[in-house]
Amino acid sequence: MAGAGAGVSGSNKQQAIDDIEGFAVAVVREDAAWKVKALDESALTDLSAAETQLRELRAAGAVFGLLDIDDEFFIVVRPAPGGARLLISDATAAIDYDIAADVLDAINVDVPDLDDDELDDIDPWEEGDLGVLSDLGLPDAVMGVIVGDTDLYADEQIGMIAARLGFADELSKVLDSLGH
Numbered sequence: 001m002a003g004a005g006a007g008v009s010g011s012n013k014q015q016a017i018d019d020i021e022g023f024a025v026a027v028v029r030e031d032a033a034w035k036v037k038a039l040d041e042s043a044l045t046d047l048s049a050a051e052t053q054l055r056e057l058r059a060a061g062a063v064f065g066l067l068d069i070d071d072e073f074f075i076v077v078r079p080a081p082g083g084a085r086l087l088i089s090d091a092t093a094a095i096d097y098d099i100a101a102d103v104l105d106a107i108n109v110d111v112p113d114l115d116d117d118e119l120d121d122i123d124p125w126e127e128g129d130l131g132v133l134s135d136l137g138l139p140d141a142v143m144g145v146i147v148g149d150t151d152l153y154a155d156e157q158i159g160m161i162a163a164r165l166g167f168a169d170e171l172s173k174v175l176d177s178l179g180h
Contacts, residue, residue, distance in 0.1 A: 022068040030061035034167035047102040090124035
């Protein structure tokens, strides 16, 4: 993993956003139909920006965000009245990515105390709410299988989530428009 986004402050922030690959989308379920919309690229580096953008959608149905960070890991963000429900597919990403560290902080989990040599020898693990999308048709056991498949890139895991919930075509159209 590259250190893109780690320790970002001040004038370097735009450079860090430019260095992060991936995509951020909002998924909305209204009137038995799925809608997928691209989020601003700031959602890839700033958890509060992602949450704000999702809250601003003000949809009557379910709303959640899917963030693919450098194809290394993904984050599910689901705004809720008491704070966002969160799932990160790889907790070890918090060592190199500020947004991953922010997710762990929000769910009261310490950043793993690993050095670079240990990272090469350890399998990633998820942290957060595996049941974040269970009410929409993705049980926590199935989400666990998706995040547990470490042979897949983050975009492939997100594709599996989209296929399972029934918005793969809508996601594909948005990703094509973004050049992914």
